[in-house]
Amino acid sequence: MLKSIRPKNSVIAAYLIIPVALYIFTVFAPLVAALFYSFFEWKGGPTKTFNGLTNYTQLFNDETFWTSFQHNLFLVAVCIVGQIGIAFIMVLLVNSKLTKWKGIHRTFGFFPSTISAVCIGYIWLMIYDYNKGLLNWILEAVGREDAKKVWLNEPGIIMLLVSIPLIWQYIGYYMVILLSAVSSISTEVLESAEIDGATGIQRARYIVLPLIKNTLLVCVTLCIAGNMKAFDNIYVMTKGGPGYSSMVMAMYGYKVSFEQSNLGYGSCISVGIFVLALAVIGGSQLLLNYFTTDKYDRDEQKRLKQIEKERKQAIRLRAKAAKGGSANV
């Protein structure tokens, strides 16, 4: 870029100061605040007392918190299989030559993901309701009245029940993302495979799947991040109940902080959520990277990195030499 176009530093600063200040105030300041308050015993009143690591030892021994974490992981696992798995099958079906009304499937399938989680939660509350719920109505209609239940009172299956709306809401979302990836595969590849006699399943497994691998990984990452922050659905449907059987981390942090107004421990839980969510997201990234590349790819990447490093070093050395040269003159 031409030097003359570059605006003065004061102009850049004027443009950046408000966004950066806003961003730091709403994202980084709270992080620091959470860390700070997590060392205090504070019930929201004017007095708070420093209590060192007591909150953290409590957190480590807090069974409810760790169960909530497990529930988050459960949601992640179920949703990866349910959302992305079903979405992939739907993609194969939609993409088939025999399919009609592709546009309609896409529009309707995507629709639930545009509705607020609160609405989705209430819709599914109505579906699970005992007297007026669709689920029990269906059971009655097929003559299985014995299977009728007050669904959301069953601790054993509650996590599955709250994950169904989540899965349902986002199948279409992932379907559409995957469709866009599949449509970028050249038709020639698929046609030549078909001529060579590959069946539909073989084509899906050996051609489509490897070619959309990167998009699949994006979907998995989105899915993990999305389910680590599960809150709205749970809040609307069960508030973590019955008991703690559908508690997730964000819901637990909310309950401790705002219903028991224990803001000190709530801050500590927030720090816990932060660390665990980052660890899960980061760890899954590493694992995914490891499992989706073979040894050859990894060596190749290493080699490229080495070359890049050497190149940068050479540039630096040359720049230094040039500077030294001009100084001598």
Next chain:
Amino acid sequence: MSKEMVMTKVEDRSATGRVKKGILSVIINAVLMVFSLTCIFPLIWMLYSSLKEKRVFNADIVGLPKDPTLANYIKILSNKDYNLMQTMWNSLRTTVISVFLIVLIAFVVGYILARIDFALNKPLYVMFLMGMLIPIHSLMVPIYIIFSRTGLSNHWYTLLLPYVAFALPMSIFLVQGYVKGIPVELEEAAAIDGSTFSKTLFGIILPVCKPILVTVAIINVFSCWNEFSFALILLKDLALYTVPLGLKQFTGQFNSDYPKIMAAMLLTMSPIVVFYFAFSKQIIKGMVAGAVKG
């Protein structure tokens, strides 16, 4: 003779093949129809059920209404205590202002980070990128503390701050990537013609960036309109409630009157549903672009 045999064989195969293809086509289309139907059915169910009276609905939850009535809607709209129109206005205001600010800020910051070389460029870029990794629900409690201490909570503008701030990382990232693909010659020509930085930015770059800015706007319209958890902790006054909070309030009052709840949900969903079905193609395209690049 042998030729004839081959011919009949081929015809045979194509005949059974056609039957097979037909069956397969029926299966595929049926599965997809069922899928689409389950996605849209709750909306349809709510649409016709909201036209029933409570008594009628309780007697038969799935049947079509025999004598449809708008009584539920009239009740909701005529009673000021229900607060739903107010929540819709609040959501609309918050969404429009937030999205406008997000687009504006993401455009300016994204452009500067993509094009201008200054000492803080890299650190700022990394800082904004890190925002994408931060699990925002870990910020709920501390944001509540900070906002209530500084007196920022419980105002009409309260939600603008988190909504804009949380949307920035992804939006800036999208704009930055897009600007990098624009040829620099554009700005150079403008500079040679004597255009100032700000003039070039808003007069020349902005129109070029329109596609990505539309994408950014689309993504955030939905997330702002639907956001629940931060509204829940930062707003206390009923008069400030956004739609999700209003619905929570409403269902708490009438938890057994399903048709009325359905009417309320449909009413508050209507802007976003109309928006979606009117522009579904662009919306889907924008959301996909955002998800994949982000």
